[in-house]
Amino acid sequence: MYINCHSYYSLKFGTFSEVDLLLLAKNNNVVALALTDINNTSACLNFVRKAKEYGIKPILGIDFRNGAQQQFVCLATNNVGFQELNVFLSKHLHHKKKIPSIAPDFKNAIIVYPFEKVLQLEKKEFKTNEYIGVSVEELRKLRFSVYKDFKDKLVIQQQVTVREKRDFNAHRLLRAIDNNILLSKLQKTEECKETDVMYSVDELEHHFKDFPHIIENTKRIIERCSINFSFGKERITQNQSLYLNSKEEDFQLLKQLCKEKIHNRYENPTDKVKERLRVELETIYKMDFVSYFLINYDIISYSKSQDFIHVGRGSGANSIVAYIIGITDVDPIELDLYFERFINPYRASPPDFDIDFSWKEREDITQYIFKRFTNVALLAVYNTFKYKAVIRELGKVFGLPKEEIDKLSRDRKQLGQLDEMASLVIKYGKLIEGFPNYVSVHSCGILILDKPIHYYSATDMPPKGFPTVQFDMIIAEDVGIFKFDILGQRGLAKIKDALEIIKENRPDLPPIDITQVEKFKKDPKINQLLKRGKAIGAYYVESPAMRGLMQKLQTQDYIGLVAASSIIRPGVSGSGMKQEFIIRQRYPEKRKEANPILLKIMPETYGIMVYQEDVLKVANQFAGLTLGEADVLRRGMSGKYRSRSEFLAVEEKFITNCRKKGYEEALIFEVWNQIKSFAGYAFAKGHSASYAVESYQSLFLKCYYPLEFMVAVLNNGGGFYSAEHYIHETKMCGGIIHPPCINTSDHANIIKGKNIYLGLGYLKSLEYLVIQRILTERQLYGKFLSLSDFIDRVVISIEQLTILIRINAFRFTGISKVELLWQAIFKLNVSKAKTAQSKLFKIEHKQFNLPKIETNTIEDAYDQMELLGFPLIDYFDLINEDLEPSVLVKQFKNQVNQNVLMYGVLVNTRFHKASNGKLLRFCTFIDKEGNYFDTVHFTKVVDKCPINGLGVYACYGKVTESFGFCSLDIIWSRKLALKPDPRGV
Incomplete structure (x- = not known):
């Protein structure tokens, strides 16, 4: 009976979610409900997905408006009608055109003109699918209107925007935010009515008891509407299903590509390689992922034709097919990559291929995809109202002075000292916090579909000029739409620019083949850079944390770097297993302390979970979960998916199975807590390996062409450090x-x-x-x-x-x-x-x-x-005081457990919140000879000895050593004064 309902995706208008709308409908005995957000379809697919849980028939539509002025409401009678509405809305959104007063001739949609609009237009003729919508409040006017005789055209249009007074107050605040005005200046025409609420079905019918024909007309149009999308286990992939003309043609092409290119990767393919390839091809065909591989291959082929450099990573990097045809550069045989992480028979979604291009070339690749394929759009992401944004917006709406708004947005703790107006800001801020603010573009997701994009959603046209759907990746995957991840990064631009700079600066050199990664991996000079932490400028291995970790691990090969790339992630690090991994790596006798079952499952990592696929292995082989259940566990840990009931069921089964196997409780929960610590952070092994490939390419350039490489780093915005530090490294x-x-x-x-x-x-x-x-x-x-x-x-x-x-x-x-x-x-x-x-x-x-x-x-x-922001001479030449006797980095190892004075130029500083909630500070300095040392500033020192910007610092503290890597626990530090500007300015 409700054909005009809003969720909070009617941006800065609606006041609750689409799920809350369904709950409200169920509580009011509503059995059919239309979601008609204002010029927006963001919530539509999830509304249809969730409606079944509430026993409600979903209907999709759009409330077409110019600002707050309602022109008409349209309901899709079927999926094709929904597409018609999306096409119409998108055309107006793309070109920022106003919605007309009269709807176009929709073939599969019902049009409802609000009663007030009909009065204004004096509309007397209505098409078969056109109706007049009347609310409870408007019944009084209808009795005295000429339109009371249009009995076949009158329907109930009781708009639902708020639930009660509190929602109405929030709605008014959202409208004031949207109009960027004081609440007191908000016009009634910009608001909904306080009566735009949902009644129970009995109450609604009671209001219309004198107009039974209106009730019947409304029921009739509701019966005419139906919408259907498949979700969850019922879904089928909506991605472009064919690359050529048939599935057989596609499969033959994929097999032919593997046959032609296998010798580029394996000079003499072993039986193991051939068997892995056969199994993968069969599985890819059986699971209908052939076109997905071919589309990725097409994109990579175009990239190579333009001499672009790419890195293929994600779970797809575990695939030998992807490696052979050139989507990735990671050999799954060499690294023993777990096939079931990439594809398993229970996995409905295709493997992830995150394909990185230079940040300068990504837009060219995106343009190519939009030209090459037919049904293409970018994926959306929702930007929600965060605490500070809410306080700032509401502070302006209530007319608070800027100083008070700044104070409120900074400190939540002073709530007891607030005046009445500031208290209102906090009160309503809690109500609006978390609401969607605007729909933006996903950082890398592109959709390539079988059906037209508008079959699923209207599209916006952001400044970059590519149509963008109005739903996010979670909803996309629920309905069987799987994104292609096309990313831009600066690391690849550094490599490409370095090659160009080398060609210009050293024209006599032969061309460099940067794809010879196998050769780079075996180069002792390159590996020494890793082992000694001398990788400044190199992708993913230059940060202080990675530099320290590689020195502790004594990383000097590709396999070691792959492990280090994953161990550094918060999941492994936070569980304490990073420390344990270092111990077992450095001291082989400690490996026998590992649980024998876990050691057998993960011999390469000494029985420690390091990679995402380790979760699969442990869940399957240790706890006896099926691969399907194990994959639910892995996906639930990824942080990208909602907390769902099936995940909780898998957790329960994990513990129950382990108890049945007779494991001790301490072991069960030790393993389970390790798995939990992975949430959102652990890499797939192939993903780490892909990063390592790019790191080796950067390290090769840093090792043999350091100046040209550092110029490329500087020209691409640097990396982890400031431009000043990269200039220092260039001098070194x-x-x-x-x-x-x-x-x-x-x-x-x-x-x-x-x-x-x-x-x-x-x-x-x-x-x-x-x-x-x-x-x-x-x-x-x-x-x-x-x-x-x-x-x-x-x-x-x-x-x-x-x-x-x-x-x-x-x-x-x-x-x-x-x-x-x-x-x-x-x-x-x-x-x-x-x-x-x-x-x-x-x-x-x-x-x-x-x-x-x-x-x-x-x-x-x-x-x-x-x-420039920095001097070009050494900071040590600028200080205005004499240095006391001190220690240099090269003397560090002789001073372990002693208190020493060191002088250093600040390179980097970062905070870390300890388990007790207090802040620690970690700093990196360079001594007078240009060598690095790291400092730890514990809680008591953080406030007592602040770090105030770049310059030379005196650092006094205790030298500590961990696995051969020394750092300084600060007792006190102070910044040295610089010589004054002789000009006196």
Whole structure:
């Protein structure tokens, strides 16, 4: 009986979820219900999925509005009708067009015009599928209206937006937020009515007892509507099912590709390789995943045709088929990758292929996918109201001053000291917190479907210009829609750019084949970088935590790096198994302490769960769960899926089975707690291996072409560390760093031999257009000869020119910066108006006799800190006090358990919350020789000895050692003063 209901996906209008709507309907004995969110279909698929649980017939529709002004409500009579509505809405959303007053001629949808709208339009003619909607409140008007005689066209349109007064108050606040106005300024036309609530079926029929024809008409249109999507175990994949013309053709193509390419991967394929390939192909065919593999292969083939570099990872990296045809570069035979993690007979979804491209090339790949395939869209993600956002928005709505809003958003603890208005903000903030705020684009998900995208959802058109559905990945998978993950990352861009830079800087070298990963893995020089923690700039292995872990593990091979990539994750680390793994890795005699059952299941990791597939193995072989149940367990731990009843059932069965097998309670719960600690964090082994492949490619470049590689790192936004630290690392590799120069520098950094010229783009206040003018002028007409020549050729303000002079970009003139600044002021004559056009004729510059004024390195350093954000000279050369006797990193190991003083330049600092909720701080410094040392600042020291930005710190503490890796437990630290700017500014 309800054909116009809203969930909170009627953004900043509705006040409860689609599931709450179903619960409300059930409590009111409603057996059929239409979800009609305003210009939105986000909740539709989940509404249909959940309706069965509540015994309610779901109907889908859309409430078409311009702002809060309702134009008409449409109900889909079937799935095709839902598609019609989505096409119509999407067209208006994409082009930001207003919804018309009259609906188009829908073939499979019912149109309901609200009574007030019909009065306004004075509409007298109605098509077969057009009706007039009347609410309980509007019955009084209907009695005196000409439309009371349109008996066949009148239906109940009791809008449901709120449940009670509290919802109505929240609704008004959401409307004020949406309109960005004070609550007191909100117009009634922007609100729903306080009476837009759901009555029980008996109450509703009682209200319409004088109009039985309206009740009958409403029941009739409800009966005409039906919608059907398959969910859960009943679902079938909605992805593009054929790559060619038939399943047989697709399978033959996949087999042919494997046959043609197998010798690229295996020179002489063993029986083990052939058998694994046969089993995989059969399983892929049986489970209908052939087209999924071929589509991924198509995308990779295009990438290679454009000379793009990619990394294929995810559970699909466990596949030998994916390895042979080039989707991934991970050999599942070499790594003994668990086949059932990739595909098992109980798995309804295809394996994950997360395919990384350079961040510069990802959009090109996305464009290709949209052109190559027919039914394509991006996946959505919901951005919800978080605490701080709610407080800020409601604070504005209630008219609180900014200072009070800032205070409220920072500190939840001061609730007892709030005035009445601030208390209201907190009270209603709790009500709105967690509501969807807007629909955004998933970071990497692309859908390629059999049916048109609009069969499932309307689409938005975000700024990037690709249609985006209005539902998220969880709903997508529930209905059988599985995303293709196309990601952009900077690590691959660094590799590709480094290859280009090497080609330019060392033109005599033969081309480098970066795909020779097998050769890189066996290179002792590259492996030494890992073992010694010298991998700064290399993808995934440069962070302080990875650097320390690899030194503790003494990682010096590919297999070790694969393990380290997963051990570092919070799941393994948080359970205490990281420490245990290091012990068993370093001390082989300790391995026999492992539980023999677990050691037999996971011999390579010494009986410790390290990878996602270890959860599958342990659940199956240790606890006796089926592979299907084990996969439910793994997916439940992944953090991506809702907490579902089947997961709790599997947990119970895990414990029950273990008890039946006679395991001790302590062992059962030790293993179960290890599994639980994996939640959302552990990698599939193939995923770790894919990261390791890219790490080895980066390490090869860092080892043999360090300067070119570091320039590529800097040009791609760095990585874990600041640009300043990567510049330090470049110096450590033998590079000579020069500040920007107008005759040499580009927008990005460039290298000539060992000389690296910082890019003009590093100058934070230099305008992009000014840089473009400089580079264009220099490219067309040659280098600049003097300051006067530059001023004649480039349109520039005195403020922008001052930046270039202060950074010493005119040093080729041999004139001091101070003299150049005075000349610039005289020559540009700042009192006169400037033109944006170049001068037609050169003007004659006056010559000024200025006293010779020299600058020094301290002044230069202060200018560099202001303009670049960091000095180009060593911080140790800037300190203004004498250093006391201290220890260097190379002496560390001789000082274990002793208190020592060390001096270091801060590289990185990060906080960690201890189990008691208090903060610890971890820092990384470099000593005077440029070597790293790490410090731990325990709770008492964190506040007493704060770390205040970059510079040199005196660090006094106790040297501790763990598996050969030393660090400093800080007793006290202080920042050293810098020499003052001699100019007194």
